[in-house]
Amino acid sequence: MDLIDRKYRILQAIIDDYILTALPVGSRTISRKYEQKLSSATIRNEMSDLEELGYLDSPHTSAGRIPSNKAYRLYVDQMLRPMPLSAEETEFINRCFDRRLAQVDDLSMRIAKALSSMTHYTTAVMTRTPRNEQVLSHLQLVPVADRRVLLILVTQSGTVKQSVLELGSPVAPDELYTVSRILSSRLEGLRLIELPGALMQLAGSGETDEIVRAMAEQQPAESQSDIVALAIGGRSNLLSFPEYSDVDKAKALLSVLETREKVVSLLDHHGEMEISVRIGPETGLEETRDCSIVTASYRLSDGRVNTIGLIGPTRMQYGKVLSVLSQVGRSLGTILDEHDGHE
Amino acid sequence: MDLIDRKYRILQAIIDDYILTALPVGSRTISRKYEQKLSSATIRNEMSDLEELGYLDSPHTSAGRIPSNKAYRLYVDQMLRPMPLSAEETEFINRCFDRRLAQVDDLSMRIAKALSSMTHYTTAVMTRTPRNEQVLSHLQLVPVADRRVLLILVTQSGTVKQSVLELGSPVAPDELYTVSRILSSRLEGLRLIELPGALMQLAGSGETDEIVRAMAEQQPAESQSDIVALAIGGRSNLLSFPEYSDVDKAKALLSVLETREKVVSLLDHHGEMEISVRIGPETGLEETRDCSIVTASYRLSDGRVNTIGLIGPTRMQYGKVLSVLSQVGRSLGTILDEHDGHE
DNA sequence: GATTAGCACTCAAACACGATGAGTGCTAAC
DNA sequence: GTTAGCACTCATCGTGTTTGAGTGCTAATC
DSSP states (O other): OOOOOOOOHHHHHHHHHHHHHOOBBOHHHHHHHHHSSSSSHHHHHHHHHHHHHSSSSSSSTTTTBOOHHHHHHHHHIIIIIOOOOOOHHHHHHHHHSSOOOHHHHHHHHHHHHHHHHHHSSEEEEEEEEEEGGOOOEEEEEEEEEEEEEEEEEETTTTOOOEEEESSSSOOOOHHHHHHHHHHHHTTTTTGGGHHHHHHHTTTTTTTTTTHHHHHHHHHHHHHOOOOEEEEEEEGGGGGGGGGGGHHHHHHHHHHHHOOOHHHHHOOOSSOOOOOEEGOOOOOOGGTTTTTEEEEEEETTSOOOEEEEEEEEEOOOOOHHHHHHHHHHHHHHHHHHHHHHHHH | OOOHHHHHHHHHHHHHHHHHHHOOOOOHHHHHHTTTTTHHHHHHHHHHHHTTTTSOOOOOSSSSSOOOOOHHHHHHHHHHOOOOOOOOHHHHHHHHTSSSOOOHHHHHHHHHHHHHHHSSSSSEEEEEEEEEGGEEEEEEEEEEEEEEEEEEEEETOOEEEEEEEEOOSOOOOOHHHHHHHHHHHHHHTTTTGGGHHHHHHGGGSSSSSSHHHHHHHHHHHSSOOOEEEEEEEOOOGGGGGGGGGGGHHHEEEEEEEOHHHHHHHOOOOSSSSSSSEEGGGGGOOOOGTTTTEEEEEEEOTTEEEEEEEEEEEESSOOOHHHHHHHHHHHHHHHHHHHHHHTT
8 A cells, every 4th residue: 555655754744743742743733843835734634544544543533643553564664764873872882792791691681771771661681592402511510518419501602501409318529520520521512402311321320320310300391491581671761651651551561571471472573584573462462552562683603592672652763773773783793703703 | 755555556556557548547537447435536636646746747737647757667666466477378488489499590589579479569689699708619611612711610509600711822622621620629618709819829830821810810800799699579569559659759769679789778788687677768768768678688508698678668568578578588497408408 | 634526627639610722624715 | 636714622721619538626524
């Protein structure tokens, strides 16, 4: 459905204005601020058409019009002008990645905070580590208490997973080191999901039986699903939007952010796009039917997938958000290249 | 200042009622619901006295009275009746600690969520690991990339710290294992803050120079301050309280929860008490001047300090909160005894 | 002397009401 | 096709009124 040039421009003006003010926009406003050649009456006619076409809604008869989800869709897909970031903003983003990169979790939180302070939306950063792509690089058993042993698994991507094993009888520290060396050399290079099987096979081979069995028993439980790390920043930003001046709405949305599975489902978009914009019901949750979510996903070379998501009212500053996200993508790319380049 | 019995009872009734309803309570309410022997006029006289004594405030002339911070203080210190938990509640708390205990961080989050769902307040759990009490148990270097090495430090308490070392030139994996064994046996038993010094001394001893030096250089930066892990749950609960139906107030409080240092300062009370209740301005932050914070601290045998805090309006269900917290303390104690008992 | 009934008074909250003004749709003129 | 003009709608805002929960005070009662 092509919109003739003028309708198109008017629609764009309406969306721009509404995104800025959150107030229903009337014909007069457009005529004065955006299309000075046309009278408000003309605009009115066009707006009437646009409503009929499903691009505009009217909250009530005398209140101006607001863009529909369909309009936002069109806006995002076709109307968005590239909106370059200021030098300070680019600088700011780069500085976030500047320091010696600490644990991923920490970095995620830093990204989340930075993005929410730049955009004034709420940001969630998810790092998903698929179990079945993780390859064991090193294994270490460390005595903690008498019959309690800390098992440390290091994967080739440098991720560390730890868990505690309960043993039936005490084991001497020295023995643990020996077992660690043996197991480490035997199991190195296996994918994590293959561990339980491999351990079971080794289990019959001698005195270290019990440790191996304990490991074999514990692993399956943990290898079920991917490891997902979440960091969320800028929750309080939500409360600045007039759409959440109703406390109940704000509460509902905050509750969603407190439910891990819901946040994951919001970030896990199934499309193929690197950057995706989902508007209103497209977000997939009832509670977010008048939110929009913009996500960007990056697949790291070690198989991990990083997803950054911003959430806000459907009246979102898509232009700004998309520019910021793609700049972050570029910066992140640089970092990761540096990091993995020499492998 | 002793209050004669009747005044005391009336004050208690007022506080109880206000905590329940959040509405200023009038003389008639007390006369009907709490002190049926007395007429509202009598209550009025008593209330007038109580106001003069500083235990009650009146929002305006014809609106009943609300307890002052001084009243809450008295309430917490002297009026609180022990309020045993129901069987289900105790059960619920125990279940939280039931499963195989995963990483501390995860446990913290579980505690935070559980407490906030039980009490309907917001919960923060802080685990502070003092650098200078941490003793090295094991050290391992793991190759990640060509000139990038993952350093894993395991302390005697079972905590794992990891960091990435940048080397000037590549090192063979086999060499890393050898170095790990040597360093591990040499450094074991040292406190973490002693590491840089010890490493410096070792640095002259041979070909492994570079690795040791890299470690020595990195450690000081990290050993500056304690490690503090934070988990916060139940933020959205705040929005259920009528005192936060004003979005701006809610936003201000949520912002505090987003500022790590502020949360830490709220949880880090300097008193000696295991359980502390701070009311209004006693919380120490301007932003929380009409909140109360109840914290419970537990010093673990390995030197870590665990602090659990609940935050809500000064009109807080102190009885319930204190019972829940002390039950959690008991459960946590059991867990930790099990955990450390055999050492 | 403590308690209570009674009464005048206060004040926030709720409600009704009209004025205001931003907006629309329609029609007729340009 | 565009625009001026006009009748109409409706949320918002200020105003005034009512209502009711509350107080303080005084005088009568126990």
